[in-house]
Amino acid sequence: MTAGAAMPDPAAAGRAAIEARRARAAVKRALGAGQRGPRDVAERAWQEPGSPEALLRFSEYAASLRGFGPTRVERLMADLGIATGKRLGALGNLQRERVRGWLDDVDPSRRPRLIVLAGPTAVGKGTVAQYVREHFPQIRQSVSATTRAARPGEIDGVHYAFVSDADFDRMIEEREFLEWATVHNQSRYGTPRSSVQAALDEGSSVLLEIDLQGARQVRESFPDAVLLFLAPPSWDELVRRLVGRGTETASERERRLETAKVELASQPEFDATIVNADVAEAAHQVVERILAAEADDGAARTRSGH
Numbered sequence: 001m002t003a004g005a006a007m008p009d010p011a012a013a014g015r016a017a018i019e020a021r022r023a024r025a026a027v028k029r030a031l032g033a034g035q036r037g038p039r040d041v042a043e044r045a046w047q048e049p050g051s052p053e054a055l056l057r058f059s060e061y062a063a064s065l066r067g068f069g070p071t072r073v074e075r076l077m078a079d080l081g082i083a084t085g086k087r088l089g090a091l092g093n094l095q096r097e098r099v100r101g102w103l104d105d106v107d108p109s110r111r112p113r114l115i116v117l118a119g120p121t122a123v124g125k126g127t128v129a130q131y132v133r134e135h136f137p138q139i140r141q142s143v144s145a146t147t148r149a150a151r152p153g154e155i156d157g158v159h160y161a162f163v164s165d166a167d168f169d170r171m172i173e174e175r176e177f178l179e180w181a182t183v184h185n186q187s188r189y190g191t192p193r194s195s196v197q198a199a200l201d202e203g204s205s206v207l208l209e210i211d212l213q214g215a216r217q218v219r220e221s222f223p224d225a226v227l228l229f230l231a232p233p234s235w236d237e238l239v240r241r242l243v244g245r246g247t248e249t250a251s252e253r254e255r256r257l258e259t260a261k262v263e264l265a266s267q268p269e270f271d272a273t274i275v276n277a278d279v280a281e282a283a284h285q286v287v288e289r290i291l292a293a294e295a296d297d298g299a300a301r302t303r304s305g306h
C-alpha cells in the first residue's frame with residue numbers, strides 16, 4: 001500500500017451495510033403498509049441506481065406486497081423471467097417492461113391524481129406539504145417558479161425556482177406552465193408542466209401547493225384533479241401565524257390578509273376542507289384524501305368495464 005492511501009475500514013463498511021439493510025427494510029415496511037405503491041418503488045429503483053429501492057431483491061419486493069406469499073412470489077418470478085436473487089435495480093429493459101405490465105394488472109385500481117392544496121396565507125400549506133414530503137415520498141411535489149425574491153433560508157431549485165420577470169415572460173410564452181398567477185397582486189408564481197406530467201406518467205400522484213387562481217385553472221384543465229382547501233382553526237389564529245412567521249412587512253401582511261378573505265370565501269368550490277389545527281393530523285388527512293382518490297378512480301373504471 002502506498003504512503004497516505006486510505007486503509008480499508010471494516011467497521012465503517014459494516015456500519016454502512018447495516019444502514020443500507022435498514023433503508024431496504026423501511027422500503028419493505030412502507031410497501032406492506034400501503035404507504036408506498038409498488039409502481040413508485042420500482043420506478044424509483046430504475047431512476048436511482050444505488051438507492052435502497054434499486055438494491056432491494058425482486059423477491060423481497062414482491063413478498064412485501066399484501067397477498068404475496070412465497071409460492072405466489074416464486075410463480076411470479078418464473079412468469080416474468082426474473083432469476084432468484086436479482087435486485088430490482090438490476091433488471092434489464094425487457095424485464096422492466098414485463099414488471100410494468102404486471103403492475104398494470106396487480107395495481108389497476110390505483111391511478112395517479114393531481115391534487116391541489118390551497119388556502120389563505122399562513123394557514124400552513126407549506127408546513128403541511130413539507131410533512132407530506134418527508135413522510136410520504138411517493139407523493140411528488142413540484143417546484144414552482146416565482147418572480148418574488150428568496151426569503152432567508154430559501155434555496156433556489158428547492159423551495160422555488162427564483163426567476164426574473166423576463167424569464168417568467170419567456171416561460172409563459174413557451175407554454176411551460178400548467179398554471180400561473182399573480183398572487184397577492186405582487187409576484188408571479190407558476191407550476192412547471194413537464195415535471196408534473198412526467199411524475200403522473202410514472203404513476204405518482206402530484207401535490208400542488210398553489211393559490212386560489214391556480215386552483216381554478218387546474219380545475220379547468222384537469223377536471224378530475226382533487227382540490228383540497230386548508231382552513232385555519234380561526235381568523236385570529238391565522239393572523240397569529242402570519243405575524244409569528246415574521247417574513248413579511250406590516251404592509252405586506254395587510255395585503256396578504258385582504259387576499260385571505262377572498263380565499264376563505266372560496267371554500268365551497270373545493271372538494272374538501274381540512275382544518276389545520278395540528279400539522280401531522282392535517283397532513284394525514286391530506287394523504288388519506290389522495291389515497292382515496294387514487295382508489296376511487298380505479299373502482300369507477302372497473303365498474304364501467306374499462
Ligand SMILES: Nc1ncnc2c1ncn2[C@@H]1O[C@H](COP(=O)(O)OP(=O)(O)OP(=O)(O)O)[C@@H](O)[C@H]1O
Pocket residue numbers: 119120121122123124125126127128241242244245276277278279
Ligand atoms: N398547525 C399549526 N399550528 C401552529 N402553527 C402552524 C401550524 N401550521 C403551520 N404553522 C405555522 O404557521 C406559519 C405559516 O405557515 P406556512 O408558511 O406553512 O403557511 P403557508 O400557508 O404556506 O403560507 P403562504 O401562503 O403565505 O406561503 C409558520 O410559522 C408555521 O410554522
Ligand SMILES: Nc1nc2c(ncn2[C@@H]2O[C@H](COP(=O)(O)O)[C@@H](O)[C@H]2O)c(=O)[nH]1
Pocket residue numbers: 119120121125144145148179180181183189190191209210211212213214215
Ligand atoms: N398559482 C400558483 N400559486 C402558487 C404557486 N407556488 C406558490 N403559490 C402560492 O403563492 C402564495 C404565496 O407564496 P409565498 O411562498 O410567497 O408565501 C401561496 O398561496 C402559495 O400557495 C404556483 O406555482 N402557482
